[in-house]
Amino acid sequence: MSMRYFTSRLWRRVTSALIPSAIFFTACSDFFEPVDSTPAPTEYSFNYWLLQKTYLFEDELPLLDEQGDSVSELYNKLSDPYTRYIPPSKSEAAISQINTSIVPGDVGMEYTQFMQMEHPLVIYRVYAESPAGRAGIPRYGNILNVNGVEITGDRAFDIYDSILTHNKEISITVTYSGDTTTYELAKEDVYAPTVFIDTMSGVEIITITGFKLNTVDKKNGTLGELTTYLESTRSSTAPRLIDLRGNPGGHVNHCTAMADLFMEKGNISTRSWRSFAGDGTPLYNKLTVVAKPGDAGEKKKFVALVNGGSASCAEIFAAALQEGAKIPIAGTVSYGKGIGQSTWKTMAGGLSLITNLEFLTPKGYSYHKKGIIPNYPCSEASLQCGFDALENEYGKTGSKKTALKKSAADSDVSEPQILRRYKYLGGAIIEGEK
Numbered sequence: 488m489s490m491r492y493f494t495s496r497l498w499r500r501v502t503s504a505l506i507p508s509a510i511f512f513t514a515c516s517d518f519f520e521p522v523d524s525t526p527a528p529t530e531y532s533f534n535y536w537l538l539q540k541t542y543l544f545e546d547e548l549p550l551l552d553e554q555g556d557s558v559s560e561l562y563n564k565l566s567d568p569y570t571r572y573i574p575p576s577k578s579e580a581a582i583s584q585i586n587t588s589i590v591p592g593d594v595g596m597e598y599t600q601f602m603q604m605e606h607p608l609v610i611y612r613v614y615a616e617s618p619a620g621r622a623g624i625p626r627y628g629n630i631l632n633v634n635g636v637e638i639t640g641d642r643a644f645d646i647y648d649s650i651l652t653h654n655k656e657i658s659i660t661v662t663y664s665g666d667t668t669t670y671e672l673a674k675e676d677v678y679a680p681t682v683f684i685d686t687m688s689g690v691e692i693i694t695i696t697g698f699k700l701n702t703v704d705k706k707n708g709t710l711g712e713l714t715t716y717l718e719s720t721r722s723s724t725a726p727r728l729i730d731l732r733g734n735p736g737g738h739v740n741h742c743t744a745m746a747d748l749f750m751e752k753g754n755i756s757t758r759s760w761r762s763f764a765g766d767g768t769p770l771y772n773k774l775t776v777v778a779k780p781g782d783a784g785e786k787k788k789f790v791a792l793v794n795g796g797s798a799s800c801a802e803i804f805a806a807a808l809q810e811g812a813k814i815p816i817a818g819t820v821s822y823g824k825g826i827g828q829s830t831w832k833t834m835a836g837g838l839s840l841i842t843n844l845e846f847l848t849p850k851g852y853s854y855h856k857k858g859i860i861p862n863y864p865c866s867e868a869s870l871q872c873g874f875d876a877l878e879n880e881y882g883k884t885g886s887k888k889t890a891l892k893k894s895a896a897d898s899d900v901s902e903p904q905i906l907r908r909y910k911y912l913g914g915a916i917i918e919g920e921k
Contacts (some may be wrong), residue, residue, distance in 0.1 A: 606629055751780045818861050
């Protein structure tokens with residue numbers, strides 16, 4: 488049901504209550520003056536009403552002015568930084584960022600830099616379904632120049648990014664294993680994967696970058712990507728690492744469903760939230776998501792790796808693995824965001840993201856402003872920390888001296904800093920009415 492329809496229906500209910508008395512006074516009077524129809528809500532009054540009905544921290548609601556013109560000022564009076572309003576001119580782009588992994592106008596690669604090299608920009612990943620993937624650009628190739636500009640110096644990535652931003656046709660020269668090749672590419676909107684599989688020293692690393700409705704798996708999003716991988720490795724008994732570092736979160740239905748892939752039974756997550764009935768009456772809701780058996784990740788050997796950038800929906804997922812699937816957590820304490828937002832498309836085409844949810848772990852604990860505490864804490868949430876946890880938990884998984892070598896590359900490198908030309912909006916998102 489659209490919010491435009493929903494709100495106008497509320498307004499109709501209010502005006503319909505006035506009709507009998509209007510008829511009565513008409514019948515008993517010699518004359519009457521026409522009455523103005525009930526005005527439609529403004530963008531400000533609609534957002535005020537929506538905050539009053541759904542905002543989690545009710546003690547702040549008296550701070551809001553019922554009459555006003557600036558929707559931004561309305562939201563700025565609230566202390567919660569995650570409750571925000573996006574104007575109509577930017578709402579569609581924000582919706583795309585929230586719901587999809589689309590990278591607009593891109594060639595489909597991720598990068599890292601090695602500043603000791605003359606040309607420091609190295610291709611870390613190539614998306615198969617992208618211009619770069621179709622052209623056959625090799626992973627770990629070294630970028631020499633783009634559109635005739637040498638990619639050198641401390642600002643190599645910034646120079647590269649600027650060229651890609653301002654040109655549709657991209658000519659890129661790459662050297663790899665002694666061969667130098669120039670590739671002619673045309674940018675397009677690329678669906679980035681959100682689940683990546685890497686192998687280091689014989690250990691598989693499952694990196695999850697976000698929880699999206701639509702990704703390179705057009706039908707099932709991030710959940711579909713992870714399900715496909717786990718089904719393809721259902722017979723595997725090898726210890727594996729799940730990398731959630733820097734994962735900002737995403738859609739709650741995906742992170743809970745993905746946690747279910749590792750859990751046979753029990754609670755996955757409990758959430759409570761404020762909302763309203765069809766007539767506008769306030770509602771207080773509670774829901775516990777429960778695991779179902781039979782998935783490919785159950786009873787397997789995993790360790791999950793988190794850091795201070797693992798937030799919101801990533802914490803729902805990590806807490807479910809830790810308490811519900813008995814999968815150890817390694818790294819540093821996670822961000823500590825145990826609240827979530829519902830999204831609402833407003834009457835003027837804006838987007839309201841309103842904090843109205845609280846989340847608890849499978850055992851009923853709150854982690855808001857506390858974070859998920861690792862079973863294997865490290866001073867730094869490095870891959871080595873994850874490898875050490877795997878070794879402590881499941882036995883020898885590979886020499887520490889070789890754990891960080893690239894199995895597919897020609898030379899040994901330390902753990903890279905991955906550079907992307909996009910940034911996902913995270914959180915723990917549940918869709919409201921549109």
